Amino acid sequence: MKGAKILIVDDERSIVEIMETVLRKEGFTDIDTVYDGEAALTACAHKRYDIVLLDVMMPGKSGLEICPFIRQTTNAPILFLTARMSDFDKLSGFAVGGDDYITKPFNPLEVVARMQAQLKRYLQVMPQLQPQSQSEDQRTADRYDFGRFQVDASEGTLTVDGSISHCPALVFQLLLFFCKHPNRIFNKRELYERIWGEEMYNDDNTVMVHIHRVRERIERDPSRPEYLVNVRGMGYKLTSPKGVDRSDS
Template structure:
């Protein structure tokens, strides 16, 4: 079982009151390795030094945009990035996911919700069994399909023989489909199984992640052949596999 005190969380926000509030709530939840940065430059220095597991990232920072910072943080590992932003339009949320964010919460927010989403992610990772599901596996935790391979243990996606960067939440979503090829999952089920959130979430979240996965694994993302939409039901990864 994961010890939450071992989880490294970076809070990147230039509002001291928000940082203090989050630190107080997260400490009460048992998180002790908490780090703070108020600018993009400080955040990059922090990432290089401590390699955080989770980043709570504001979008509007004094020296740049958190959206652009998101991709730079990936150079120091593959943290779970949760945007915290006053930008609340559907377009802003979609842009956040498109830039590589794993989650998005709009300000003002309840800090307990932030803590709950972090805890949900930790629980989901704990409960995933490498050997679960009927996916095509070369060895435990490795799933091969017609043009891509997913290595669960190494967090690696290989497409046409080449490693392809894949943000954490997209990787976990693709991994879930790999474990259960041919099974149709509704958006509600995906929120429960992959995001660890009970009930229906924002439709755009799943939609954006599905689109970005298709851009990585499909020859023609606009005409997908592997990760399919089943109208009125949800999504499925087709069973077509290839022995090598």
């Protein structure tokens, strides 16, 4: 994890310097820093990062504007930094591909802790970043085929209708969790605690946004899901579309 490639994007140079200093003290050495959206896009086009710390409000292109373009080149976690604190702002960040949302002012050590948590999840669900050998039986056991889409846990890939679908780390982890537990119902709190690894405190919007992001990738019509369905009053489950008695959310 200490060898992770990190990109910090913020127009406030003092914040960039503080975060770089703290990260280096924590043992991270491969850190790039840029100060605007265009430079961030150029950096991501030339290097594969394991995590991106991205400011929202910057001159020129904002973090919200460039995030979808960064998502086209990487599935790595993207953590937004912003002074905007409303629920709408947070949902906007998740909707464009962010994995976490940190409001200013912040404690740099807390940011590092959240980055480490995201990296841990990312490396767990993207095993191709960690060289390893597997038998064919092991690889087969790590593949989940639902007809229209297939999930390969060992390669960290989602294939939909024969084409690879780019999938952010947390979205992939949520989908993989459902694949490992087909036809089982999980409520929002259970999902949050299983995937995010912490207790949920009156914030079910995060789960709902990520459920929608999974559906955008695997469903023919995300507004009428056939695979990742809502069981009214109980939660969500991943199932075969054949014979599903669903109650859409």
